[in-house]
Amino acid sequence: MDRLSRLASAGIPFLFIISYDKSEVIVRPLDALGNIRVALHQTPAIKPETPPAPKKQPVPFMKYKEAFDQVIEEIKAGNTYLLNLTFSTPIHCSHSLEEIFEMANAPYKLLYKDRFVCFSPEPFIKIENDVISTYPMKGTIDASIPDAEAKILANEKEMAEHVMVVDLLRNDLGIVGREVRVETFRYIDRIVTADKTLLQVSSRIVAKLSPDWPARLGEILDEMLPAGSITGTPKRRTCEIIETVESHKRGFFTGVFGVFDGKNLESAVMIRFIEKTEKGLVYKSGGGITIDSDAEAEYEEMLDKVYLPI
Template sequence: MDKLSRLATAGIPFLFVISYDKQTVIAESLDNLKQFKVALHSKPSRTFKKKPKLQRSPIDFLEYKKAFDQVIEEIKAGNTYLLNLTFSTPIKCSFSLEEIFEMANAPYKLLCKEKFVCFSPEPFIKIENNVISTYPMKGTIDATVPNAKEKILANEKEMAEHVMVVDLLRNDLGIVGKNVRVKKFRYIDKIVTADKTLLQVSSKIEAKLSNDWHKHLGEILDAMLPAGSITGTPKQKTCEIIERVETHKRGFFTGVFGVYDGKNLESAVMIRFIEQGSNGLVYKSGGGITIDSNAKAEYQEMLDKVYLPI
């Protein structure tokens, strides 16, 4: 993390990539990107005449429910109130990782050559004019469901989950900044996929940073990671439960990546993530579990998030 502070203090534009467990921190100058390609808020750089074919081989529902039930028991015991449970889904795709990166229609895209591609809809933090903002995203519904927007906003389980994440991230921002406030609460983002359109619920929270925040960028990121939207609350205990319950290693999945342009910073949570495994491609996805969660609905949400955004 110290390297990030040094680069920011020197005003050097760079890309940073941080794994979920913060054990791997990579920084590359934007003038000399070697293993990565990055794109923020850009249109697809390439179009294809044929849509990519995506074949999923998800875990069995009973295997999912085994982990789900363990999480519910932890919630009943008071050890966690919200936990983001994730799994790996082996996939077969007619496109390469680089082709997926080029054609993906997503605000935050990252390619680690021959290793993984991420096309995330979820910002992590932005820092501009000494103001730090974060944008937790919790609550997903198929846009074709009748009155989808009204239903997702009225869903008590989704509301409780969202409120808990907002509260967690308010606390996280309070560690690094002052005058924390929820700027915008529970607004709808539309996400277009290869075979459906999803609605997701987001909020915006912001705080004021000191004028010399560049000198402390590494500390700011270290204090806020892993991201609350993909862990749960309370964060430390929930992360311990995730380590026991999940059947895969997250690696860079649910870590963060971002760009410091010499003055300001923008970053994203690494969700919507495809990884090159030893036996082929793996798509990692999941969702938040609360005491009111339904196992079949959460299993379906995990599957709905296995998509290609074109």
């Protein structure tokens, strides 16, 4: 983390990639990325004639429900109120990770060697003009459902989940900044995939930083990670429960990556994530669990998030 602060203080543009548990931190000057590729808000380089849809081999529902039920018991015991439960779904796709990177239509894209590709719709933090912003994303619905937008915004379970994440991120920003406020509460993003369109609910929270924030960048990120939107609340205890209930190691999935351009910073949460393993490709995805969650609905949401945004 210290290297981020040193480079930012010197005004040197760089890319950073931080794993979920912060055990791996990769920092590269933008003029020395080698076989790492990053794209922020760029039009896809390839437009496929036939949009590819990955063939999924999902975890059986009963295995998912076993972990889900453990989470519900932890909630009933008062150990967590919201926990983001994730699984790995083996997929078959005829395209390489590089081709997926080129085709994916997403605001935040990262290709790390031939190891993983990420095409995230969720910003983590932005810093511009000494103002830090974060954008928690909670709540997903199939846009083809009649009155989908009204239904997702009126859903009490989704509202409760979103409010908890917003409160958690307000607290995180309060640790590193001042004058924290929720600037926009629960707006809708539309995400087009190969086989459906999804609506996702986000909020925008802002705070002020002191002008010397580049010298504290490593500290700021260390304080805020892992991201509250992909852990839960209370964060520390919830992370401990995640370690016991999830059947995979997250690795870089649900970590963050970002670019410091010499003055400002923009970053994203590493969701919508495909990783190459010895047994083939796996797509890691999940969703937030609260006391009002329904196991079948959460299972379907987890699988809905296994898509390529083309």
